[in-house]
Amino acid sequence: MAHDREQYLASCLESLLALDGIQLFTMYVSLDEVSAFNRMEGVIRDKERQYGRKIGVWHRPLLPPLTAYDTLPSSKIAAHYRYALEQVYTVHQHDYVIMVENDLIFAPDFLTLFINTAKLLEDDDSLYCISGWNDNGFIEYATNETTLYRTHFFPGLGWMAHRSLWERIRWKWPNAPTTGWDHWMRLSTTHEGRECIYPEVPRSRHIAVEGSNVHAADQAGIYQRMALSRGGGGVGGGGVGGGGIKMREYDEALRKMISLAIPSTLDQLTNILIQGQQAADSNAGGLVPTDRIYMIPYLREEYPIIQQRLNLFPNYFRGQHKGVVIINIHAARTRLIFIDRRSGHQWLPNNTSVTPPPLMTYLSASRGVSCNDACHNNNGMVCYDHLLEFANDCHVMLAHFPCEQGCGHQLGLELPAYVLDGGLHTFGQCLVTDHGAPSCLTSHPSTARMCVCLPPPPSSTTNNMKKDDRPISNHQRDEEEEEEDMIDFLGPNHALMAPLQTALLNRMMRKLDRISIVLKDKEEEGRRLRQHREELGAQLYAFQQQLGSLQSNLEEANHSREDTDDKVKKVKERTEVLIEEYDSVNRNTRDQMLMLEKVREERNRVLHVVEQLKRYREDLEGNIALKKRAAYKGESNVQVVEKDKAQQDLLIDELTRALRGKNEDIALLEGQVEVQIKERDNARIMIRWQEATQALEEINDERKVIKQEVGSNYIGLSRRDQTMQKIMESANAITADILMVMGMVVDMETEERTLGKSISKRRELEEQLQGHVNKNKYEIAELKRLIENGGRGKEALAEEYELLSKSLMTINGDNDALEGIRKKHERECDNIEKDIQVVGRSIKAVEEAILEYIGQETTINRDTINTIKETKAMQEGNIEKEGDITEAQNESARAKVDVLNIKAHNNALADRAQELEGQLTQAEDLCRRYDEEVVRRMRQIDKRQLMVERLNKEYDDKRSGLAGIAAEEAEALGPLEAKIRGIRNEIEECRKKSEVMQKKWILSQSELMAINDDEEQMRQRNDILYTKIIRMSQILDEKLRRLMSAIEQRVKDNKMCNREIRQLREDMLRINKRIGEYREKEGRVGSELKDIESRMVTRLSKKEEEMSTAHETVDRSKELSLKLEADMIESERQLAQWEKKIKLEEDLQESLDPNVGQSELGAMRKEIHRMELRYRQL
DSSP: OBOSOHHHHHHHHHHHHTSTTGGGSOOEEEEOOGGGHHHHHHHHHHHHHHHTOOOEEEEOOOOOOSSGGGGSHHHHHHHHHHHHHIIIIIISOOSEEEEOOTTEEEOTTHHHHHHHHHHHHHHOTTEEEEESOOTTOBTTTOOOTTBEEEESSOOOSSEEEEHHHHHHHGGGOOSOOTTOHHHHHTSHHHHTTOEEEEESSOSEEEOOSSOSSOOHHHHHHTGGGBOOOOSSSOOOOBOGGGOOSSHHHHHHHHHHHHHTSEEOOGGGHHHHHHHHHHHHHHTTTTTSOTTEEEEEEEOGGGHHHHHHHHTOOSSSOOSOBTTEEEEEETTTTEEEEEEETTTTGGGSOTTTOOOOOTTOEEEEEEETOOHHHHHHHTTTOEEOGGGGGGGOSHHHHHHHSOOTTOEEEOOOTTOSEEEOOTTSTTTTOEEEOOSSOOOSSOOOTTEEEEEEEEOOOOHHHHHTTOOOOOOOOHHHHHHHHHHHHHHHHHOTBOTTHHHHHHHHHHHHHHHHHHHHHHHHHHHHHHHHHHHHHHHHHHHHHHHHHHHHHHHHHHHHHHHHHHHHHHHHHHHHHHHHHHHHHHHHHHHHHHHHHHHHHHHHHHHHHHHHHHHHHHHHHHHHHHHHHHHHHHHHHHHHHHHHHHHHHHHHHHHHHHHHHHHHHHHHHHHHHHHHHHHHHHHHHHHHHHHHHHHHHHHHHHHHHHHHHHHHHHHTSSSHHHHHHHHHHHHHHHHHHHHHHHHHHHHHHHHHHHHHHHHHHHHHHOSTTHHHHHHHHHHHHHHHHHHHHHHHHHHHHHHHHHHHHHHHHHHHHHHHHHHHHHHHHHHHHHHHHHHHHHHHHHHHHHHHHHHHHHHHHHHHHHHHHHHHHHHHHHHHHHHHTTOOOHHHHHHHHHHHHHHHHHHHHHHHHHHHHHHHHHHHHHHHHHHHHHHHHHHHHHHHHHHHHHHHHHHHHHHHHHHHHHHHHHHHHHHHHGGGOOOOHHHHHHHHHHHHHHHHHHHHHHHHHHHHHHHHHHHHHHHHHHHHHHHHHHHHHHHHHHHHHHHHHHHHHHHHHHHHHHHHHHHHHHHHHHHHHHHHHHHHHHHHHHHHHHHHHHHHHHHHHHHHHHHHHHHHHHHHHHHHHHHHHHHHHHHHHHHHHHHHHHHHHHHHHHHHHHHSOTTTTHHHHHHHHHHHHHHHHHHHHO
8 A cells, every 4th residue: 555655665565575475475556646656656667677576556546525524644545445455355356465554664474474374364253354563562562473462453554354354344434534444443333343363573563754644753752662573483373371362262361361360450550560670670580480460450541541651552552352451561571461440341350340330321412412411301310421431332322323424433522422513524423432531521512422321319328328437335335225125115106206206317417417528538538548649659650760761861871972982983093094194195295205305406417417518518619619710720721731732842853853963972972971960860859759759748648637627527528529629639730740741841842952052052061961861861751750650640530539439329328318317307207296296185185084083073072062961961860870970081081091192193293393394404405515516516617627728728839839840940851742642642531531520520519409409498398397396395385384283273172172071070070969969869769758658558558447447337337327217217106106195194194193104204304315315425
């Protein structure tokens, strides 16, 4: 049965489809809300696909409302049930149907209960349904899953019925069940004396929070306390006391149980609950007897007392079987049998049960007339409230009213009644109630009441209802016997007895009135005492319930505090984890900062190398320009020398021809000149060799110095510069040698011309000429040696060229390596940026976690404050708080430990900050030292550069000096044409090589420019990276500052916590003091209550004894009054006779003797006097 709540329908279907045995049943879902058909059917189809089970769906058609009542939820629900029952029984012809609503979930053995008990509906005609719900199945009362009960009270909430039930009730299904169709099912005209079976432990549970008849308060207060079977016990089919479930067996077992029960009253229910709970607490091991049974009679009007003390459903007792309800308490160790004194009178003795009086009559009142008025108008009869319950039955109503629309249930004090107002939707219904106590004084203008009347009691009987409770002494009893003898002697009809009888009657009536007043006072006092005792018992039970609820609240508070402790512990663990993460992030940050510092250092080194390369490039460009100018000048000099050489070749040819003619003359002079030439040549050779050796040594020293100067540089470009410088120096040296040779050739030609003139002029100059020739020979030999040295120098230059080529390749490799290093640094910078971003996100996450932790800690502090307030409230309500105080002290100790841990952590963070500051100071010192070292090395490079320039200047001076020497000696040298040609060829080869090297130099320059461009781009990227790194470092510094401020705030919060803890300690001390005062007061109140209870019990026992004595006295007085009445009648008769006789005697005496009869009169006066005395005594 479903309306429009799909979430409950899904839960209900999931619970049903998961049950064992569901495959044996055909499932239908009936829907009655048109607007929710699609949504609800979508839920059903989802469950069909999920569980692979076909489910039929019925759509109740939308009918227009005929009356305003048809729009109410109770009317819609009744109409929906009518439609569903008609569909399942009449249309689909099913024999057995289990009806459930969509706001129920089910125990594992829900279907097992119906499968095992279905046959009972066929075998036992006294049954009409089986339900899985127990209205009294609360957790504290329902323990045995195998026990079944019978009841005429329809349970609902998961019930099964046979088709025969629908055939009996479908024709009278209510159109206007104002309080619900389930209340209509509980009427006697509906179930017709049949009953339902229900288990002790419910097999279904109500889960809806809001509904037509359910509200959040009901769900929280009642339905959540209901038990639910675990499905492990099965269904044994046994009734109470282990007997059968059929009517006869069930009643026999019930009667046997009642016979073994201890009679008790509602006044003693509180003591039973308290004693049973104490026994259960002190004998948790099972020492309390399991067969302790109490029988407690009650009236329906007294149910609120039971409901209050047992915390059951309100308004009326549920689950009755012939007026009997069984409640198991204290884990089934105590069994309470509640018996209604009216409907369960067959189980009770006559002095306890309440039955209709013999003279009671049922009276149907007129419309709008109260029962008091109706009974009074009927021969002055009287209506009593407690007798109206006998008329509160549908069968009684049907016997006195037509009840065209059947019987119905309603609320009100003017019930039972028949509705005569045609404007009401209950028109034509006979209404009964099970709420409250009907009153004889009430009436309703729309209904006619069903009344119960008694005839009025007689006045004499009313006056004789009371009596005096004083005992009669033996002396008074003897006087009464003498009085009776005298009355018998005088006779009741004696004339003397008339005034006596009148006076005696008046006295006795006044005495009876006084006795009645005293008896009324005694009864009123007894009623007040009973009421006071009940109030004390109710208060005591209320105190016990309050104490139990406070204990439960205390346990809940303890659980809440434990949960709070767990939450605090989890938060602390999470805080520790966050701190560890924060430490790890700090470590990673430090590692990244160290890596960043290394990258910065590497970048600084690269920048330094780049600056050096720039300076080297500038120096190299200057040197190259200088070498270019020198090369151009050398080429022009070579051209001039070649022109001079051509002229010298012509002159040498002429001189050769002249020399051939002069050879003979020369041969003669050779002998003479030979010795002089050898001596001169040896001297010159030695001098020149020494000078050349010294010059070569100086050049070599300069080369070594230059190599050392250039070799100290870091980058390979300096090597290339040095190599090019060496090449140019070698070229300059070769050029100088060539110039020197040419100068020598010129000197030789000049010498030859001088020699010819000398021969022609002077013969004696031939010896000098021969000496010059020898000198030329020696010079040629020297030139050969020089040429050989030049060849060796050429080979050395070739080797140096190869070395330079290798150096260039090495430089290119170094450039490639530098490019790889640059790319690697770029990648590292990118990774560092990514790591910085990750670290930033981690720091942000840590900050958020810290903020979340601070928020959670604030929430926990607020929860703790609220818990403390609740604890104060409970302590003001007289709750024992020793355990809480101990826990609070432990919590305070733990808080102290946490504070110490936080302080230690803060100290560690401060130490770490100092360590980081020290490391930062060291890094700054290291950077400063690096800067000083860079400055120092730059100064050294400047010094070396100045030294190179000075050496180059000295080299140029020396080279110019050698050129001057060669020019001076050129005149004395002879021509050596062949050697000059060889030298020219070598010069040409050197020039070609120089051109090739120049081209290579140009290519190297272009490569150097490309390297410079790449270096500029690298520098720009490094600047960008450096800017990013600085920005990121600033961000990290700002985050570090925020973290430090958060830590400071945490320290302040810890201080605040310490202050609050101190305040809590002071509050705890005050609470302890209040608890001590409360315990003292509680002890005094408990002792006073015990004293009052003992005194009240003693007084009540005495009053009960006095009441029993008074009842006995009243009975004796009644017998005595009856006897006295008979005697008085006889006395009146005798007095009348005596009066007649006295009259005759007086007439006779008057006629005869006036003194006759005086003695008898005196005796009679005495007797009358005695009787008056006796009357006074009575």
